[in-house]
Amino acid sequence: MTLFPEDISTYGHEIDNLFYLILIFSGLAFIISLFALLYPVFIKRAKANYFTGDKWSHVKWVAIPVILLAGADFVILYVEHGTWKKVEESPAKTDLQIGITGRQWNWIFTYPGPDNQLYTSDDIVVDEMDGSLHVPVNKTVEINLRARDVIHSFSVPNLRFKQDALPGRNITRWIQATKAGKFEIQCAEICGILHGKMRNFLLVESESDYLNYLKGLIKPEKKETADLVSVSK
Ligand SMILES: [Cu+2]
Incomplete structure (x- = not known):
């Protein structure tokens, strides 16, 4: 099964793979952040607290996601570099x-x-x-x-x-x-x-x-x- 119209190009499969890679990272980020948001509200029934944000136990909720997302971005950049080079640069010989x-x-x-x-x-x-x-x-x-x-x-x-x-x-x-x-x-x-x-x-x-x-x-x-x-x- 494929989400896309039939691929009739020489580089289309690489672009499709990039789409799936980005979908996996953004899908994981979506599910994890939704869970982190809703778990305390509906499962733990936690009361609202005021956070000053100056303790590591608070800061980690921002720092760890930033590090994970930046890591995912670097993986995407690394993988897509070769594809974009191929697509955006003219080949040595054109017919x-x-x-x-x-x-x-x-x-x-x-x-x-x-x-x-x-x-x-x-x-x-x-x-x-x-x-x-x-x-x-x-x-x-x-x-x-x-x-x-x-x-x-x-x-x-x-x-x-x-x-x-x-x-x-x-x-x-x-x-x-x-x-x-x-x-x-x-x-x-x-x-x-x-x-x-x-x-x-x-x-x-x-x-x-x-x-x-x-x-x-x-x-x-x-x-x-x-x-x-x-x-x-
Ligand atoms: Cu137009």
Whole structure:
């Protein structure tokens, strides 16, 4: 049994494990503190006392939990360090780049044109509500994330990927989908009146289907160079 949508990413299981680790620590803290609070009231029927807080027998009720919680925090930091390093740093080699721009209210997908360079004049731009982002399966895709108007957040639960898109900044991240299919893309930052409609889809497909999709989008005058389109840079 799993609490989460199907994981189709290379690093999603590490993020899920971090969630469970934090859930265990915070769950234990919740149960212990609830017990310490309610036990004297309902079981021991203790009377209320005034504590000055200057004796160790008083201070320990603060000091010991602080030490335990700080210890738990250090364990989480130690475990998550490697995961965040992997997720936040671009891998040495990426197979292709895709530009993603949030706008009120959909995601704009920009693919490099025949020159394989992003943000040049031959880019292929898909800007439509309910539009889909196509990526080839098992390829490392570098994402260049931007926002045109307000803060948005690009979220693909099946990839365990969520990253804010900020106006004026170009944020680079990467994804690698390991399973073909259709998956939901959400905006996870309230960005205006139609935020709830800001929903697109991720289509993970074979490399040949992906290239055919791109060729289909290239305008006729550019078609003669379309053979140059390839996934690997
Ligand atoms: Cu948005």
